[in-house]
Amino acid sequence: MTRLTPVTHATHDFVYLASQSPRRLHLLQQIGARAELLLPGTDEDAEALEATRRGELPAAYVQRVTAAKLGAARRRRAARALPGAPILCADTTVALGTRILGKPADAADAAATLGALSGRTHRVLTAVAVWTGTRTLQALSVSHVRFATLSPAIIAAYVASSEPFGKAGAYAIQSALAGWIAHIDGSHSSIMGLPLYETAQLLHRARVKLALSA
Numbered sequence: 263m264t265r266l267t268p269v270t271h272a273t274h275d276f277v278y279l280a281s282q283s284p285r286r287l288h289l290l291q292q293i294g295a296r297a298e299l300l301l302p303g304t305d306e307d308a309e310a311l312e313a314t315r316r317g318e319l320p321a322a323y324v325q326r327v328t329a330a331k332l333g334a335a336r337r338r339r340a341a342r343a344l345p346g347a348p349i350l351c352a353d354t355t356v357a358l359g360t361r362i363l364g365k366p367a368d369a370a371d372a373a374a375t376l377g378a379l380s381g382r383t384h385r386v387l388t389a390v391a392v393w394t395g396t397r398t399l400q401a402l403s404v405s406h407v408r409f410a411t412l413s414p415a416i417i418a419a420y421v422a423s424s425e426p427f428g429k430a431g432a433y434a435i436q437s438a439l440a441g442w443i444a445h446i447d448g449s450h451s452s453i454m455g456l457p458l459y460e461t462a463q464l465l466h467r468a469r470v471k472l473a474l475s476a
Contacts, residue, residue, distance in 0.1 A: 272471040277392070278349040280335035282308070285436070286352060289456040294473025295465060300335050300349060308334075312353070314364065320357035320387050325402060328353040328389040336393055348468040349393040354455050356431025357385045363431045372426035373417050376433065380412040383445075384431070388452045390461050394468045401464055403457035405448020407435075412442055 279287060279297040290297045302308040311330045314323060331351040339349060356363040358378055366372035383406055392399045420439055426432035433439050435453045451458040465472060 271469060272466075272475050273469045274347050275471055276347055277465060277468070277470045278335065278339060278344075278347055280331060280338070280349055280351045283455050285434075285454050286456045289451055289454060289458060290350075290461070293458055293462050293465075295470060297350075298347070300339060300344070302334070302338070306334065306338075312364065314362055318362075319360055320355055320362050320385065321402060321404070323362055324353050324355045324387045324389040325400070327355075328391045328400075329398075332391045332393055332398065346395055348395065348465070348470055350390065350461070350465070351392075352388060352390045352456050352461075354386065354388040354430050354452075357387060358382065365428055365430055366426055366432045369421050372421045372432040375431060376412055376417045376420065376426070379409050379431065379433075380417070381409060383408040386431070386448070386453045388449075388455060388457055390457065390464060392464045392468050399464045399467055401457070401460035403449050403452040403460050405446065405450075405453050407443060407448075407453060408445040410442050410444045416442065 276296040276298050278300040279290060280300045282301055287297055311334065312327055328351050331353060332349065335349050335351055363375050366375055386405045386407055388403045390401045420426065425434055425437045435443065435450065446453070449457045449459065462472060466475065
């Protein structure tokens, strides 16, 4: 029997990940991508890049923020004189209609956000951008998530767990609240913060080595 070996044109052993999310790092590792973190320095205000603009629609917002993060990461790599390699950035937002639900400011904000999502379907949008060294490759993943009705007691207990903080939409799909998600239409990994199919396609085009390369 002839064994077929996949032909690969990968030329990069790693990709820079400009994200502080441990979930994104773990997801990249799942597809066999070696990632080197390229995190903001103390002189950078990374949170300011996520500020919303009046009237901005969710898809435009998440793609703009991702592009801004990528621009900052490119400047960071150059300033630190790091070796050349592709750079990956991503951003995730939760939208209820045209309303963008960002990271909750406090417990009351988290409870109000979860109350708004209770018993309704919302969208989770994740934009991904990869700088290859000569051009930017981009993708947008949109998933739909429907929560069952969340009682005040469930919301209070979840907020008390501190899980909502630092999460768009005040929840993480890999948390205990997953037991109250009635339906998902889309990408589970995208809802976690990095759509693996779209990301793998971008990394293939950027010639980054993965566990399974075509």
